[in-house]
Amino acid sequence: MKGNWMLFFCLAAMTFLAGTAVAQERAKSEKSSKSSDDAQLLAACSDPANGNTWPQKTPRASQANHSTSSEQPERAEGEQRFRENCGRCHQPPHKFPPRVMASAVRHMRVRAMLTDEDMRLILKYMTQ
Amino acid sequence: MQKNETNLPFAVSHRFEVTPRLARFLFSVVQFQARIGLAGLVAIVGLALVPAALAQETRDEDEKPVPILQGSAGFITSFDAGDAHVDPIATPVVLVPVGERWLFESRANFETDMVQLPGRSGFHGQVEKQVDYAQLDFIANKYATISVGRFLTPFGIYNERLYPVWIRNLQSDPLILPVGIGPSNSSTGVMVRGGFKARPQFDINYTVYFSTLLTTTPVDSDRFAGGRAGIFIPRARLEIGGSFQHLLQQERSNLFGFHAIWQPMALPLDIRWEYARSKRGSGYWLEPAYKLSQLPFLRNEMRRTQLVARYQQFFTGQLAGDELPPANTKQFEFGVNYYFIDGLKFTTNYGRQFSSMGNKNIWTLGLTYRFVVPLGPDGGRR
Numbered sequence: 011m012k013g014n015w016m017l018f019f020c021l022a023a024m025t026f027l028a029g030t031a032v033a034q035e036r037a038k039s040e041k042s043s044k045s046s047d048d049a050q051l052l053a054a055c056s057d058p059a060n061g062n063t064w065p066q067k068t069p070r071a072s073q074a075n076h077s078t079s080s081e082q083p084e085r086a087e088g089e090q091r092f093r094e095n096c097g098r099c100h101q102p103p104h105k106f107p108p109r110v111m112a113s114a115v116r117h118m119r120v121r122a123m124l125t126d127e128d129m130r131l132i133l134k135y136m137t138q
Numbered sequence: 139m140q141k142n143e144t145n146l147p148f149a150v151s152h153r154f155e156v157t158p159r160l161a162r163f164l165f166s167v168v169q170f171q172a173r174i175g176l177a178g179l180v181a182i183v184g185l186a187l188v189p190a191a192l193a194q195e196t197r198d199e200d201e202k203p204v205p206i207l208q209g210s211a212g213f214i215t216s217f218d219a220g221d222a223h224v225d226p227i228a229t230p231v232v233l234v235p236v237g238e239r240w241l242f243e244s245r246a247n248f249e250t251d252m253v254q255l256p257g258r259s260g261f262h263g264q265v266e267k268q269v270d271y272a273q274l275d276f277i278a279n280k281y282a283t284i285s286v287g288r289f290l291t292p293f294g295i296y297n298e299r300l301y302p303v304w305i306r307n308l309q310s311d312p313l314i315l316p317v318g319i320g321p322s323n324s325s326t327g328v329m330v331r332g333g334f335k336a337r338p339q340f341d342i343n344y345t346v347y348f349s350t351l352l353t354t355t356p357v358d359s360d361r362f363a364g365g366r367a368g369i370f371i372p373r374a375r376l377e378i379g380g381s382f383q384h385l386l387q388q389e390r391s392n393l394f395g396f397h398a399i400w401q402p403m404a405l406p407l408d409i410r411w412e413y414a415r416s417k418r419g420s421g422y423w424l425e426p427a428y429k430l431s432q433l434p435f436l437r438n439e440m441r442r443t444q445l446v447a448r449y450q451q452f453f454t455g456q457l458a459g460d461e462l463p464p465a466n467t468k469q470f471e472f473g474v475n476y477y478f479i480d481g482l483k484f485t486t487n488y489g490r491q492f493s494s495m496g497n498k499n500i501w502t503l504g505l506t507y508r509f510v511v512p513l514g515p516d517g518g519r520r
Binding site: 097099101104111 | 201202203204205206208233235241243275277280283285298299300304305331332333334335341343344345370372375377399401408477479480481483510512514515516
């Protein structure tokens, strides 16, 4: 009986999580479709090899409009390092707040043995 | 992030004078230490240093790492030779960065294998609890990180890098997974590891470790020493490497393995391969995963859909392995993953196992979720 309750609870929790995520995803898709500039940048930033064009990248893409031209090569390098290293094991994550990203990147430096430079560029790319 | 050398926790002043006030303080410390013992004093000093280290300034306040709780949860149902299993899994990970060079990381695993018992209705099972890792990492320099505590045994790539339910492409474990990783997938001891750019064309990564014997469940481990090294060629998106381990107990044998990960530039394809050999058995698995993002229709759905296959073989060794198949085994699996978002995945697969012990079908259906929760101000722009 206890097992059944646990089963129902897990099913309900996962259904709730799935519903929340889908609703969140739809909201973000609607938001991103409003901005044609963002959509163009998103297409430019997409990686056809991985098919990783997550809508969560939209805020970063829109920020890229305002970044200076001197930051562009470093940003591009950071994106490339991000795809080469993170995508080797898992789906590229969406953007987290800067301090969370700093912890995650330090964790990955240890676990995935990122180089010093990879860590710096990926962190810069993910927090811009 | 650039290092702020002036704020390193090791910086000390070279001027040191013993004033009467300082002498009184030192005397009171000695008295206090006599009361609580050396271990107590060390613990108190350690506790006092943690917030001080946490409060260290970094160059960019917005990018100062914050402790986080992350991890994954999964609800997997499988049918193994017709027997239904229901497996809720939760694996919380706690990360506590300290200063600029330290990181405490820990992962626990709570998993229940619920099955139908004869004469009882519903599914029943006990929660299995395990500490996968609880380690303190010190980033010594750009070439080396030193870890002490309990850590995932770095033999091959699956155990350390691909094991979490939100990462793995197929929910079933490879047959050779138990080779070289110890009794509970983890080691207890010390590890030195690092990754660095050896040439402009490639990076090198390495790990060397020593684990001691522990028989206390759920933190048991074997006594062994080993290492792993790999080369990553960014231009080709290819990583190849090898693992070695010498068992310092029981039959005192040598184990070795090889691994490769390739992501061709032109295709949304991941190919992973691993081989392992020990006295208890040997085998390999090969796992291609293809994303349908190149299909010209239903683009939004197709780019979230991934087709996965895995072929694997296991050959028994001279000795019996507790968690390894008792007979030569072949297994083929085919599956589909659908990513609602990058952290939420629906997964299903079908497999067929061929063995002299009997052939069987394996079905799996599940939902996995990855979460990240900051345990402090996250620096987000609101």
